[in-house]
Amino acid sequence: MLKIGTIVRILFIFIISFTYVNANEINDKAALNGIKEAKSVFLIDFTNVKKTAFYLNIIEGTHKGFVSQGVKPDMVLVFIGETVKYLSTKPDEAFEMENEEDLISIQKSIKTLASLGVRMEVCAVATKVFNVDNSTIPKEMNVIADGFISLIGWQTQGYKLVPIF
Template identity: 80%
Template sequence: MKIISRLILSIFITLLSLNSLSAKQINDKVALNGIKEAKSVFLIDFTNVRKTAFYLNIIEGTHKGLVDQGVKPKMVLVFIGETVKYLSTKQDEAFEMENEEHLESIQNSIKRLANLGVRMEVCAVATKVFKIDNNTIPKEMDIIADGFISLIGWQTQDYKLVPIF
């Protein structure tokens, strides 16, 4: 009986410790220690429509994560390079049919991010190079002269660079 009691007690303690391990909260409190506001500028430079859609969803999650941890996010997204092709509301018909899900996800993310107050800038140098009509860029986004100049400006204003490509 003593052995069974010890075994039950041992199992109970093991289960209790496992439960407390799984209950451990995952957060960023060490990195966010004392921070009330986070200013970030994301340099977005992708050559893949799927990756663009994926990371826009991740950025939405980052915004939510900051808010959930009591930090006010001030985010700017600067789109350069080939990425501007995936922002356009007018796509080549074959490309659109092949990538409809990702293109729709991108457009939905743009709307949701704008509703969160995220500023989105599209480099006019890139739209010119990739022959994208600026009128096909969603209204939630701002066309800027040069993405690099914008990045310099935001970083000079103490926005922290988050390069993703």
């Protein structure tokens, strides 16, 4: 029997797929008028593992949406706060048992996003505060000194901020 989380993900993927299959009817043509490349930096700050898994799937869809509409996505994800706990390849055993499906989804999204060329940064201030060993952060991600400094740097370079929390 399928769990509720699995059913929600399947429904979400179906909706996203349907939207992009019908891109000729529903699109972002007005907003993307004349744009060949979209530079974005996502501030990701969640206190919920399910929300983290859900939004990483959404971001994958956003990347695909840009590509399907002829725009090259140049995306950076900056993870701060408690969210760093959900990125570790070695989470607390009790937490892992309780949230296995979402943690697997997060690891899968990390691999997919990396394969798409999305840069992912993890704030070392947050890993220290939330006792996450930097060696347990997936190799596809970059541990950086300070997420706030990174966000300022990317924005100064012309990346548009997408805050999600």
